[in-house]
Amino acid sequence: MRETLKDLYSPLFIESFAGRVKGAYTPFDKPKFIGLIHDGSWAEEEFKQRIRHVTRALTETLPSSYEEALRILYAIAPECRGIEYLFIPDFVELNGRGDFDRSMEALAFFTRFSTAEFAVRPFIMEDQERMLGQMEEWARSDNEHLRRLASEGARPRLPWAPQLPELIRDPRPALPILEKLKADPSLYVRKSVANHLNDISKDHPELVLELARQWIGTHPLTDWIVKHACRTLLRKGDARA
Numbered sequence: 001m002r003e004t005l006k007d008l009y010s011p012l013f014i015e016s017f018a019g020r021v022k023g024a025y026t027p028f029d030k031p032k033f034i035g036l037i038h039d040g041s042w043a044e045e046e047f048k049q050r051i052r053h054v055t056r057a058l059t060e061t062l063p064s065s066y067e068e069a070l071r072i073l074y075a076i077a078p079e080c081r082g083i084e085y086l087f088i089p090d091f092v093e094l095n096g097r098g099d100f101d102r103s104m105e106a107l108a109f110f111t112r113f114s115t116a117e118f119a120v121r122p123f124i125m126e127d128q129e130r131m132l133g134q135m136e137e138w139a140r141s142d143n144e145h146l147r148r149l150a151s152e153g154a155r156p157r158l159p160w161a162p163q164l165p166e167l168i169r170d171p172r173p174a175l176p177i178l179e180k181l182k183a184d185p186s187l188y189v190r191k192s193v194a195n196h197l198n199d200i201s202k203d204h205p206e207l208v209l210e211l212a213r214q215w216i217g218t219h220p221l222t223d224w225i226v227k228h229a230c231r232t233l234l235r236k237g238d239a240r241a
Contacts, residue, residue, distance in 0.1 A: 005047040008084040009054070011038075017080070024075040025062070033061045048160060054087040055094050066095055070106050081113045089119035097122060104134055112145045118161045120153035128166055132173055139177045144186040150177050151192040157199040171200045171207065183219040190225050197229030205233055209240050 014037050018030045036057035045053055062069040073088055080088060089110045096103035103123070107116040124131045132154065139150035152158065154174045156167040167174055174196070181193045201208040212226045233241035 005083070006045065006050050008047075009050050013084065014038075014054075020076050020079060021058075021062075021072065025072045029061050033057050036060060051087045051090050052094070055090045058087065058091055059095060066099060067102065069095070070102065073106075074109060077110055077113050083114065085114035086118065088114055089116035092116070093119035093122055097126065100127075100130070107149075108138065108141075108146055111149045112143065115145070115152070116149055117152040117155075117158065120149065121158070121161055121164065124154065124164055125162075125166075128173065132177065135174075136177055136180065139180040144184075144188055147181060147184060147186065148189045148192045151181055151189065151196050155192075155196045155199050157202065168203055171204060175211070182215055182225060183221045185221070190221060191228070194225045194228035197225070198232050201230065201232050205238065208233070209238075212241070 014034060018028075018033050021033070022028045022030050037054065042050070042053060058069075062072060069091070073091060077085075077088055089107055092103050092106045092110070096106065100123070107119055110116055110119075120131065120135070135150040135154055138146040141147050141150075154164070154167065154177060155161075156164050156171055156174075158164075178193050178196060181189055184190050184193065197208050197211065208229060212230055215222045216226050217223065230238075230241040
C-alpha cells in the first residue's frame with residue numbers, strides 16, 4: 001500500500017506510461033525517458049515536484065514541435081485518467097504559454113481526464129482578462145469537467161497551487177463565471193463554486209455576504225452553494241452568515 005501521493009509514481013507506473021507513449025509514438029526513446037525520471041533528485045521529490053519532473057522528461061523526449069508533441073498526448077490522454085497524470089496538462093503549462101489558442105484547446109481536452117486546474121493559473125497571471133474570458137466560455141460547456149475548470153482554476157487560494165494575487169485583491173472579475181454556474185446540475189461543479197466563494201470570503205467577507213443575499217432562495221441548488229460558501233464565516237460566528 002502506498003504511503004504518500006508521490007508513491008503513485010512507482011517504477012511500474014513509469015514503465016507502463018513510457019510504454020503507452022511508445023505505442024503512440026514509435027521513435028520515443030523509452031530508456032532515455034526512464035533514465036531522466038530516475039535521476040539523483042527523484043527519490044527526494046514530493047508529489048508536485050515529481051509532476052514537473054515527469055513533464056520535463058517528456059519535454060526532452062517528445063518531438064520539439066509543440067503541435068506534434070500535443071498530438072501524441074491527445075492520443076494517449078483518454079487512457080490516462082486521475083491525478084497521477086497531472087503532468088499531461090502540466091506539459092501545456094510548461095511548453096504552451098506562447099501558443100494560447102492551441103494550449104486552450106489542449107487544456108479543454110486534457111481536463112476531462114486529469115484536471116487542468118493548476119495548469120491554467122500561469123495563463124491567468126500572464127493575461128487575466130483574456131484567460132477569464134476563455135473560462136467564461138468553458139462555463140457554458142456541456143461538459144461538467146470544463147465547467148468545473150472554469151471555477152476551480154480561477155479560485156484565488158486554490159490548495160496546492162500558486163495563489164492569484166490579483167484575484168485575491170479584487171475577485172470581482174471572476175464573478176461572471178460563478179454567476180453562470182450558480183445553479184449547475186453537477187455537484188462536482190457546485191462544490192467548486194462553493195469553494196471558490198469560500199476562498200473569497202477569507203479576504204472579502206462583505207462581497208460574499210452580499211452575493212449570498214442575492215442568490216439565496218432563487219434555486220435549491222443555489223441555496224446549497226450559498227450554505228457551503230459561507231462555511232468559514234459560519235465557523236467564525238459571523239451572525240450575518
